[in-house]
Amino acid sequence: MIIQPRVRGFICLTSHPEGTAQHVKQQIDHVKSKGKIENGPKKVLVIGASTGFGLASRITAAFGTDAATIGVFFEKPAAPGKPGTAGWYNTAAFENEAHAAGLYAKSINGDAFSDEIKRQTIDLIKEDLGQVDLVVYSLASPRRTHPKTGVAYTSVLKPIGQVFTDKTVDFHSGVVSDISIQPVESEEDINKTIAVMGGEDWKFWIEQLKDAGVLADGVKTVAYSYIGPELTYPIYRNGTIGRAKDDLEGTVPVLNDLLEGIGGISYVSVNKALVTQSSSAIPVVPLYISLLYKVMKEKGIHEGTIEQMQRLFAERLYANGEIPLDEKGRIRVDDWEMREDVQTEVAKLWKQITTENLEQISDIAGYRKDFFNLFGFSFDTVDYDKDTNEVVKILSIK
Ligand code: NAD
Numbered sequence: 001m002i003i004q005p006r007v008r009g010f011i012c013l014t015s016h017p018e019g020t021a022q023h024v025k026q027q028i029d030h031v032k033s034k035g036k037i038e039n040g041p042k043k044v045l046v047i048g049a050s051t052g053f054g055l056a057s058r059i060t061a062a063f064g065t066d067a068a069t070i071g072v073f074f075e076k077p078a079a080p081g082k083p084g085t086a087g088w089y090n091t092a093a094f095e096n097e098a099h100a101a102g103l104y105a106k107s108i109n110g111d112a113f114s115d116e117i118k119r120q121t122i123d124l125i126k127e128d129l130g131q132v133d134l135v136v137y138s139l140a141s142p143r144r145t146h147p148k149t150g151v152a153y154t155s156v157l158k159p160i161g162q163v164f165t166d167k168t169v170d171f172h173s174g175v176v177s178d179i180s181i182q183p184v185e186s187e188e189d190i191n192k193t194i195a196v197m198g199g200e201d202w203k204f205w206i207e208q209l210k211d212a213g214v215l216a217d218g219v220k221t222v223a224y225s226y227i228g229p230e231l232t233y234p235i236y237r238n239g240t241i242g243r244a245k246d247d248l249e250g251t252v253p254v255l256n257d258l259l260e261g262i263g264g265i266s267y268v269s270v271n272k273a274l275v276t277q278s279s280s281a282i283p284v285v286p287l288y289i290s291l292l293y294k295v296m297k298e299k300g301i302h303e304g305t306i307e308q309m310q311r312l313f314a315e316r317l318y319a320n321g322e323i324p325l326d327e328k329g330r331i332r333v334d335d336w337e338m339r340e341d342v343q344t345e346v347a348k349l350w351k352q353i354t355t356e357n358l359e360q361i362s363d364i365a366g367y368r369k370d371f372f373n374l375f376g377f378s379f380d381t382v383d384y385d386k387d388t389n390e391v392v393k394i395l396s397i398k
């Protein structure tokens, strides 16, 4: 099969096995280049492990601290004439590299919101690892079927209270235009979004893992959040998704109570805005990211998902001494994004940005490259006219 990108809106329908393997390899190389993380986790469960921050967390655990990892995700393998999803190939490539390095790595493909997948995961931990000492919760999904009620919730990305009008970019065509997004019509929209992206499922996971006795003494669990600049507040932090993030962050004390008996602790880490399959779906955010990349690259402080997660593990979660937290008890690895000099610069460029100057004053080129890289495209080292069947044969999840 010859696989080329097929883009529809903000998603890419195809993924390239060799390119995604290249992407994973680059991330592994970054973690290795940073050296071993002292006193890191040894047995790690990553929920949402196939792409984005979850994949980067898994790679950091495996190659930064030689951890055994179990990854849970929802992906599609290749079928005749149809490529698999990027997360499928990422995981196959990750497992190949992990096994070659003598590391334990197994994966579970299915709906992490369901009780069935939680049970399968618990069984696998019991059989192979006994217990885990770190649980990373990195799901991003537009829908969730509630395991107790069977109700299917779909999240919405809307402002609350008033219409939000600002600039946005179609990052494929490079057209900058104004977008107006209508606010939620009822509490219902907010509640649906909280049901999908809030903290309930994280709590269900930790409860069930704990009840099964598969959490080690002193276990840590971490989930990921976002805040961002004021300009995206209406659509992000003060919008429906922000309410879900409030709920996720509010789950920390609940989990800490649950884990107290085994000396465990939970954290939310606020991460930097980055190009992932999830963030490219949010209006306004891709234009902000393009400007942010420009400014952070110029200042030499740009990070991708792997740099973020390596720093989270090495300098926060497993740093010597006390973990620095903000006034709300959160870990911040968005600290460089939120630096005042960075935000002042971005805000200045935000006012100026148009279709005409997009290529000059923003890093839209970097945005596009990162977007295509997510699906294994735009790697100089990959020949995209070559048949991928042989690669797919090697890339299976064991
Ligand atoms: P992503 O889309 O790259 O990854 C989502 C993961 O969840 C994938 O592994 C996917 O397979 C898995 N998943 C989705 N639905 C599932 C299901 N039903 N069952 C099992 N697995 C499922 O997303 P991401 O951007 O890495 O986001 C991860 C977390 O980080 C989210 O909480 C997100 O809000 C947060 N975050 C993202 C950004 C950003 O800019 N991308 C910034 C800060 C925080």
Ligand code: NA
Pocket: 048, 049, 050, 051, 052, 053, 054, 055, 138, 139, 140
């Ligand atoms: Na993820």
